Amino acid sequence: MQVQAVSTTPIDGQKPGTSGLRKKVTEFSTPGYLENYVQAIFDAWGAEGKTLVLGGDGRFFNKAAMATVLRMAAANGVTRMIVGRDGLLSTPAASHLIRTRQADGGLILSASHNPGGPDGDFGLKLNVASGGPAPEAVTDAIFAASGAISRYLILDNDAPALDTLGEAPLGDMIIEMVDPVSDYADLMEQLFDFDAIRALFANGFTMCFDAMHAVTGPYAIEILERRLGAARGTVVNGVPSEDFNGGHPDPNPVWAHVLFDLMMGSEAPDFGAASDGDGDRNMILGRGAYVTPSDSLAVLVANAQLAPGYAGGISGVARSMPTSAAADRVARALGIEAFQTPTGWKFFGNLLDHGRITICGEESAGTGSDHVREKDGLWAVLLWLNILARRGQSVAEIMVDHWARFGRDYYSRHDYEALPKPEAEALVADLRATLPGLSGRTFAGLGVSNAEDFAYLDPIDGSTSARQGIILQFTTGERAVLRLSGTGTEGATLRVYLERFEGPEGNHGLDTQEVLAPLARAVDQIAGIATRTGRTAPDVMT
């Protein structure tokens, strides 16, 4: 058994984005590419003597990549690698394992909601000892190391198969294979009122959970069907597949339209939910009701105390900047702190670690709490179930009550996908340059009251993150945000986030896109989206 030092040269473009490094499988699997990035992590962050967690969402290239990671970890001096059986671990379950096992960190192999398969996407993310994504200082150091690399270390032995629980040596490293589901399911059982949810199902409550052929299938079957007694078949598409059965594992009305259509039709069960490739995102639906992620966050904050894990109340709430202000209104009513952070779960880490917030969420369908340091799809679904069981109301009734108390933030995200990168970057740069002159001007009948490029000052460590997205505020209360996606792998995706507040007394039953159409026109005039890109409508509206 020997450590080989293979000489290599840096490969361009290894800058980790909002969620680790994501690239096409074809790129990630070119000889030396994965190896360079893994070695850069070990060089910049360390490996010697560490205990790490390793798992992924089961997508194409995971198995081959895991074997390489294991051989490199052993060669770099990692002492113990805790691995989910068959290489599977949802992102929140990996975060939980890092924390309960007091590991130094973990490597998560996933490209989240992006499609999989030989022509799909692959990703690799480092999480640190808190269980959360590596902070920017660490990812910057990894990026620097990946540009300076000249060799990588790898053991010349094969890694063992990952199908048997228990320990196996690889060089001087111990590989410990664990059940990917049980610890996580136990944690959920501590946080939520399983008796109340069990009684709900026993009384005939029906649900459809779409696992989208991704990693949450085994978790949802164990928790919903086995532990909570939901009918068999409640979980659909529950077997993880390497290419998500040709689908796009993104739980939104577009990519999970089969579930969406079911919930809007006459055969709808009481409750519908879906999660994404690696199990950290969620979508919530009731019969005839779609709950936007921003509204879901607000409802969960308003009702969290109904769950045993949050019965003592919550300390504060945070949302990413493009997420609607719905949660802030709840925070005000509860008398707790509310924070606005840049897009990316890592920005919640300090606030969670210091007890300033208990619950946080993002418009991109991620919600979570201080139970782990990742967003958690099933957690959100279970908290909703807990609330439904305790309130004895439908999803639609809960939303009507919520808006009557706090008002409604009509909200939609418009995505322009696969734009030529230089064109998209120039659009944003030019818009940024016009910001100082926008206030006081009127576009499509709407007056701009403020225009700024969001910069975040972390209240815990004082670090700053600039240029996090352009905010356009209008005199009549509308807000629009524009930013480029950090998770795409094809060209650039321009995201335009639109919201308009309607107070508690207002009309909450209007069509969202109609309400937001004037705002969309104003944004188009300001940023010149149609004229510059030739796109007259977004590719995806959620």
Ligand code: G16
């Ligand atoms: C990742 C991050 C999220 C973030 C999202 C933004 O999600 O983990 O915190 O909100 O990216 O995506 P974009 O930059 O494309 O708007 P995930 O689920 O892909 O890991």
